[in-house]
Amino acid sequence: MLAAAVLRRQGIDVTGVTFITPFFGAERARQSAAHLGMPLLEVDLTEKFLPLIYRPPRGFGRYHNPCLDCHILMIREAGDMMAKSGFDFLFTGEVLGQRPMSQHRGALNSVAKESGYGEVLLRPLSAKLLPPTKPELLGWVDRERLLDISGRGRKRQMALAREYGITEYPSPAGGCLLTDPRYSARLKELLARSAEVSRQDLELLKWGRHFRLPTGKKAIVGRTHKENEAIASLKHPADLICKIKNFPGPTVLVPGSAGGEEAAMAAALTAAYSDAPEGQPVTVKCGENEEKLLHLIAPAKDNFKEWLI
Numbered sequence: 684m685l686a687a688a689v690l691r692r693q694g695i696d697v698t699g700v701t702f703i704t705p706f707f708g709a710e711r712a713r714q715s716a717a718h719l720g721m722p723l724l725e726v727d728l729t730e731k732f733l734p735l736i737y738r739p740p741r742g743f744g745r746y747h748n749p750c751l752d753c754h755i756l757m758i759r760e761a762g763d764m765m766a767k768s769g770f771d772f773l774f775t776g777e778v779l780g781q782r783p784m785s786q787h788r789g790a791l792n793s794v795a796k797e798s799g800y801g802e803v804l805l806r807p808l809s810a811k812l813l814p815p816t817k818p819e820l821l822g823w824v825d826r827e828r829l830l831d832i833s834g835r836g837r838k839r840q841m842a843l844a845r846e847y848g849i850t851e852y853p854s855p856a857g858g859c860l861l862t863d864p865r866y867s868a869r870l871k872e873l874l875a876r877s878a879e880v881s882r883q884d885l886e887l888l889k890w891g892r893h894f895r896l897p898t899g900k901k902a903i904v905g906r907t908h909k910e911n912e913a914i915a916s917l918k919h920p921a922d923l924i925c926k927i928k929n930f931p932g933p934t935v936l937v938p939g940s941a942g943g944e945e946a947a948m949a950a951a952l953t954a955a956y957s958d959a960p961e962g963q964p965v966t967v968k969c970g971e972n973e974e975k976l977l978h979l980i981a982p983a984k985d986n987f988k989e990w991l992i
């Protein structure tokens with residue numbers, strides 16, 4: 684937002700670009716663009732991004748975040764859009780030294796070079812600390828009016844936001860699930876077992892408790908009404924859904940066609956995580972069309988600790 688404001692103050696028209704994958708969405712960018720009154724282009728990057736969650740050439744950050752390769756991909760995509768749509772140059776809000784892995788000098792240089800658009804990639808907030816780019820050299824942008832911010836602190840950025848009348852802006856963290864330790868752990872477990880993951884797999888990782896059944900199938904157990912609804916909405920026709928009768932309880936989903944043994948396991952999980960007291964005889968409905976009812980004694984949650992991912 685600040686980088687855009689800095690350029691606009693020089694009379695330059697700017698357009699935002701935001702990328703969407705199952706791991707991050709456009710919501711924060713939409714709010715920021717709306718606050719600035721700036722046009723925003725939204726691009727679904729999922730297909731090009733997915734190879735990076737397996738073997739990113741430059742490795743992962745602290746969790747399952749391939750930040751360097753992600754930056755390169757995004758700049759390359761934005762550059763291709765720039766070239767096709769007649770824009771003149773690219774800019775980002777990156778600040779030298781703000782992120783230890785992805786915004787040190789070497790990383791900024793590497794992203795510029797590997798993206799193929801280094802010449803026209805301007806970082807207005809740190810520009811005075813970086814080599815001049817084509818937009819500066821050709822006078823499209825006045826380098827003197829760009830900034831020299833570096834480091835992890837955000838004081839200067841916050842002061843500038845006040846100066847520019849930017850009163851609402853997103854917090855610096857929390858926008859990408861690949862930096863979430865719980866999501867990352869689940870994703871790693873999934874990738875270790877599956878040669879290919881689907882969008883449904885990735886969406887399901889966001890919700891509920893996840894169990895790996897002894898047969899290798901997965902069961903996802905909703906923890907709240909919202910999670911139950913989200914899990915049910917992600918059901919594919921072949922998936923199995925279990926619900927307990929006569930007690931409040933979770934929606935349990937087993938993706939893919941489940942056999943009788945798996946249905947029994949899912950029913951046991953459904954009962955264990957319901958409000959039915961342990962040892963209570965209960966009925967669990969597994970499957971929607973055939974109304975399959977399973978009668979069992981509600982087991983203790985502890986019985987399933989080993990399956991928990």
Ligand code: SF4
Pocket residue numbers: 707748749750751753754859860861862
């Ligand atoms: S945090 Fe996520 S969105 Fe941001 S650069 Fe890293 S992988 Fe990409």
